[in-house]
Amino acid sequence: MIHFHRALRTFGAGALLLLLLGAPGPAEATPEFGRRWNAPSCNTCHTVAPKLNERGMDFLNRGYQPDPNLNQEPQPTLPLSVWVTQHYDDQIPAGKTNNYLGKIELISGGNIGQSVSYFAEWRVLSLEAQANGSLRDRSGRFEDLWMAWRPDQSWTLQAGQYRPLFQVEPGRKLSISTPLAFDTSLEGETVRGDARITSLRAFSTNLRNPSVTVGYQSVHGEKAMDGLFHYVTLAFPGEISLPLNKAARVNASNEFEDRAKGVVAETYWRDGFNSLGAHAYVGTSDRLEIVGVGEWNPAKDLYLTGTLGFDNRKNRPTRVRRSLEIEWLPTLADDTWRPGLGFRVEDQSNDNRKPAYIPYVVLSAPNDQGWSGLLQLEYRGQASNERLRLDLSILF
Amino acid sequence: MRRTIATLALLLALLATAPVWAAEAPADPELDRFVYSAVLEGLNELRPPHATVDRVLEEDSEGRPVSFIPGCPICMPAREAFRAYRAQPEPGSPTSGALLESLGSEKDLERTAALGRLVQDLVTRRIAASGWSDAEAEVWAQRFQSAAAEGQRQLSAHQARGVEAYEMMWSCMICDGASRACKRR
Numbered sequence: 001m002i003h004f005h006r007a008l009r010t011f012g013a014g015a016l017l018l019l020l021l022g023a024p025g026p027a028e029a030t031p032e033f034g035r036r037w038n039a040p041s042c043n044t045c046h047t048v049a050p051k052l053n054e055r056g057m058d059f060l061n062r063g064y065q066p067d068p069n070l071n072q073e074p075q076p077t078l079p080l081s082v083w084v085t086q087h088y089d090d091q092i093p094a095g096k097t098n099n100y101l102g103k104i105e106l107i108s109g110g111n112i113g114q115s116v117s118y119f120a121e122w123r124v125l126s127l128e129a130q131a132n133g134s135l136r137d138r139s140g141r142f143e144d145l146w147m148a149w150r151p152d153q154s155w156t157l158q159a160g161q162y163r164p165l166f167q168v169e170p171g172r173k174l175s176i177s178t179p180l181a182f183d184t185s186l187e188g189e190t191v192r193g194d195a196r197i198t199s200l201r202a203f204s205t206n207l208r209n210p211s212v213t214v215g216y217q218s219v220h221g222e223k224a225m226d227g228l229f230h231y232v233t234l235a236f237p238g239e240i241s242l243p244l245n246k247a248a249r250v251n252a253s254n255e256f257e258d259r260a261k262g263v264v265a266e267t268y269w270r271d272g273f274n275s276l277g278a279h280a281y282v283g284t285s286d287r288l289e290i291v292g293v294g295e296w297n298p299a300k301d302l303y304l305t306g307t308l309g310f311d312n313r314k315n316r317p318t319r320v321r322r323s324l325e326i327e328w329l330p331t332l333a334d335d336t337w338r339p340g341l342g343f344r345v346e347d348q349s350n351d352n353r354k355p356a357y358i359p360y361v362v363l364s365a366p367n368d369q370g371w372s373g374l375l376q377l378e379y380r381g382q383a384s385n386e387r388l389r390l391d392l393s394i395l396f
Numbered sequence: 397m398r399r400t401i402a403t404l405a406l407l408l409a410l411l412a413t414a415p416v417w418a419a420e421a422p423a424d425p426e427l428d429r430f431v432y433s434a435v436l437e438g439l440n441e442l443r444p445p446h447a448t449v450d451r452v453l454e455e456d457s458e459g460r461p462v463s464f465i466p467g468c469p470i471c472m473p474a475r476e477a478f479r480a481y482r483a484q485p486e487p488g489s490p491t492s493g494a495l496l497e498s499l500g501s502e503k504d505l506e507r508t509a510a511l512g513r514l515v516q517d518l519v520t521r522r523i524a525a526s527g528w529s530d531a532e533a534e535v536w537a538q539r540f541q542s543a544a545a546e547g548q549r550q551l552s553a554h555q556a557r558g559v560e561a562y563e564m565m566w567s568c569m570i571c572d573g574a575s576r577a578c579k580r581r
Contacts, residue, residue, distance in 0.1 A: 040566065040567050044566050054563060054564065058564065067505060069503075069505045069508075069509040070566050071513070071572065072566065331555070332556055333552065333556045333557075
């Protein structure tokens with residue numbers, strides 16, 4: 001109960017801050033894309049940031065450029081956005097509670113000419129709570145850092161550091177935790193005495209790797225994001241990083257191994273918010289993972305995502321993973337407030353855990369030409385792994 | 397009492413069946429007339445074929461115009477001008493060209509973007525012919541800006557209702573065109 005009251009106080013403080021942000025006032029700063037393309041608000045591209053709406057998906061699939069019909073003229077602007085997050089994390093069974101500033105991220109993205117796009121996310125502050133309640137410091141690591149070349153409307157060549165997944169991007173989820181289907185690790189070959197390299201040899205689709213991808217769109221729809229897409233990614237163990245302190249030099253050292261950890265092949269069909277696809281990872285150490293993903297938008301403001309997959313590892317039992325997520329994100333006539341409710345149930349076989357039931361609440365405001373606050377509250381109901389988390393973010 | 401309840405029920409029924417975008421008296425009648433005249437004069441000179449104008453004036457299944465934002469103070473007089481032009485006999489030798497081709501496009505975004513460019517051209521011409529002083533032009537620019545802000549609010553409200561025709565628009569392109577015309581004076 002004490003934990004709940006503490007979370008409630010933090011939630012109350014966050015809600016009050018969002019109320020203040022939501023009060024009408026002049027925009028002091030705007031994120032890069034909003035400023036560059038004169039987008040009227042965050043909701044131009046997001047249902048609730050960071051989840052994209054159809055305009056946002058179209059913009060992304062054009063290599064961070066709007067549909068030429070929109071007559072949007074690029075404006076000169078500082079190519080930078082900042083994302084700051086305060087975390088509250090209560091690992092209930094262990095009685096471990098953390099309330100800390102966990103993320104300061106510098107983000108830059110856009111297009112260079114008509115056919116090249118890039119995206120860079122540098123975490124100058126990167127802390128995360130561990131199972132024992134301590135904070136792991138990885139300040140200075142890069143999340144995404146990539147360039148893509150689209151010589152025509154069908155082909156894409158991408159290189160850099162990123163997740164090998166294109167149908168859905170776990171980074172644009174509204175829950176705080178990443179769905180199990182994308183976040184289960186397949187351990188690679190162990191390097192004795194080097195836990196860092198050993199961990200980088202592991203694979204999960206949520207993990208960003210130094211990679212090269214070839215993409216091809218075989219069927220085109222009316223909108224840029226609609227059609228049939230195919231990607232093949234070659235992923236390497238490593239992490240691009242500029243560690244900023246002593247702990248980060250251990251936890252987030254700059255590493256690269258030139259022996260690939262495997263290949264990820266993905267294919268999916270998309271029509272607006274609806275999509276159906278699968279990806280397969282075939283890797284070193286006899287690792288295999290196949291996951292199917294479906295997204296369905298059965299009614300306005302209602303979004304369902306289902307996953308089903310399995311993996312095989314050397315001398316380990318096969319694990320089957322499944323999850324179902326439902327989100328209700330009502331779009332209000334007033335762009336200032338964007339609330340949302342979500343619920344996910346997920347389970348994995350052979351992990352000695354019961355299914356997890358994860359309800360969450362999100363609220364963004366004031367969505368004012370691109371600067372906004374975001375509040376995410378998530379409870380994880382799972383035997384011996386109960387958890388309450390709250391993130392309060394400002395993006396400008 | 398029964399009569400009051402019956403009257404209230406009738407009023408509620410009328411409100412429920414009335415289109416949410418039902419035309420209201422313009423907040424700025426002078427701006428409304430300015431846009432109407434600029435577009436009608438322009439159309440009379442441009443002489444687009446009626447088939448193209450019919451496409452521009454198309455409505456969705458709920459009777460909502462697909463190329464204009466209902467309730468927008470710039471779209472509504474522009475739409476009235478198209479309707480007035482359509483009520484006239486078809487010109488003997490209608491013009492053609494890339495802009496008119498886009499105006500007749502089946503794609504909502506292409507057609508609305510072409511409308512935005514057309515309105516920009518026509519408002520620019522009208523401003524050039526108006527002989528405004530700098531001070532007058534400044535006042536008009538502010539009026540257009542305020543009308544465009546209302547157009548944006550209306551667009552957001554319709555997008556929130558899930559109106560498909562406006563789904564991919566970032567902003568009201570007719571408002572953008574008119575505002576650009578004022579800025580580029």
